[in-house]
Amino acid sequence: MLLYKSFLESDPLLFHPCLPKPKSGMDSDTDESGRRKSGRRNPFKQLEQLRARADAATDGVNFAREEDNSLETMRGRLSKVLKRYEDLKDHMSRDSDKMVYERLLKDFEAARIAQTEEILLDGEQWNDGLLATIRERVHMEADRKAMGQTSMPFDPHFNEKPSYRIGNKVLFCLEGSRIGIQYETSFAGEPCETFHCVLESKSFLEKMSVIEHTIPFFLPIKEAESDFLSSNAMKFIDYVGALLQSYVDRREQVRLIKELYGNQIGELFHSLTYNLIEFVLDDFDCKVTVSLRYADLVSILPSRIRVLAWPVHPSKKTSITDKKGIGAAVAQSSPSRLSYAEDALRTMSLPEAYAEIVLNLPQVLQQIFPHVGSDGR
Known part of the structure; x- marks a missing residue:
């Protein structure tokens, strides 16, 4: 289309309102008497000839170009979406959320200091019985404070203030008939962020609800x-911990491959939840694309994996002269799936699988694309 546009712009007569159109049944290069026109050739026939030549020259090349353009367009759109997500994430974690985090941090720290044992x-x-005991404890403590300590009989059992640790979760009895859950996350045995969630119910018989959290x-x-929470509070607590x-x-798997292999990765995209x-x-004149999908948000290994190798053929750097040559170039630009890489990603963590993929990549690509030269990277 650029060829057509430049041609039309270079010849303003093509759009002149007074330009006569050829009459039906007559050669556009002759006048009414049948004599040959002098001067400029018929612009409409010239345009048709140009289109025919352009189609013949670009047929077959357009497929590869359109494919590249569509991929670049998709990447551009994805980059914009991710930028908007990051802006929204920053907006959502401003002053109000920071104030909630600081206040809950103080509440949980006070409960930790006041606890008699863990x-x-x-x-x-x-189990559900233990959670019912914790709920009873926080409501009894709230009632005691509301009615005054002297009006309630002394019960040493309810004066105790234990916390309960279950895996990566710690349950605290907070002030005001609240149950606080502290989630301690980790990666490769090292501690990461701590998150908080506070549950509350108006009475022991009513269902609990989330009133504040730092998730x-x-x-x-x-x-x-x-x-989960209305029917099974224990299941809710466990699910949020797994989530x-x-x-x-x-997230840490992605961070680690960027840290270890960032110089080998040309582009990397991920959703906010990293699912x-x-x-x-890029290696051996091939572009290798890795796409991972996770079945749900509590998965750490992907469920849908696709690893494709796209050969960057030298013919793209030279002009194509005939139909036969064009056909061969398009066929050689077809991607191939790397099944060994998909198997590694299905069973290993992302950093381990990446190391396995890169180790065997040169040999595998040479077997699949023997016509593609290696640059030795």
Whole structure:
């Protein structure tokens, strides 16, 4: 189209309002008497000839160009979407959320200091009965303070202030009939962020609800509350713990490959929850694209994996002269799936799988694309 546009712009007569059109049944290069016109050739026929030549020259090349352009367009759109997400994330974590975080941090720290002991629970000890006991304790304590300490009989059992640790969760009895859950995340054995969630109910018989938390806004805390908390508070607490730990694990895997192999990665995109990860690396004159999808937000290994190798053929750097040559170039530009890389990503963490992929990549690409030269990287 650029050829057509430049041609039309270079010849203003093509758009002149007074330009006569050829009559039906007559050669556009002859006048009414049948004699040959002198001067300028018929611009309409010239345009048709130009179109025919352009189509013949570009047929077959357009496919590769359109494919590249569509990929670049998709990457550009994805970059804009991710930029908007980052802006929204920054906006959502401004002063109001920071104030909530600081206030809850003080509440949990005060509860930790006031605790009489930390009770470690195994899988069987963490059950609905224990959660009911914790709920009873916080409501009894709230009633005692509301009615005054002297009007209530002394009960040493309810004067105790223990905390309960179950895996990466610590439950505290907070002031005002609230139950606080502290989620301690980690990666590769090293501690990461700590998140907080506070549950409250108006009475022991009423269902609990989330009143405050420091969980990232893009994680589905409201959906989890709707699905689990009204029917099974213990399941809600466990699910949120798994949700946070899986999110941190996926995020740290991406951070680690950027830290270790950033010079080999050309492009990297991910969603806010890191359940969609895509990156590109270039090696042996090939572009290798890795696309990972996770079945749900509590997964740390991807469920849908696609690794494609796109050969960057030297013919793209030279002109194509005939139909046969064009056909061969397009066929050689077809991608190939790297099944060994997909198997590694299916069973290993992302940094481990990446190391496995890069180690075997040169040999595999040479077997798949023997016509593609290696640059030795």
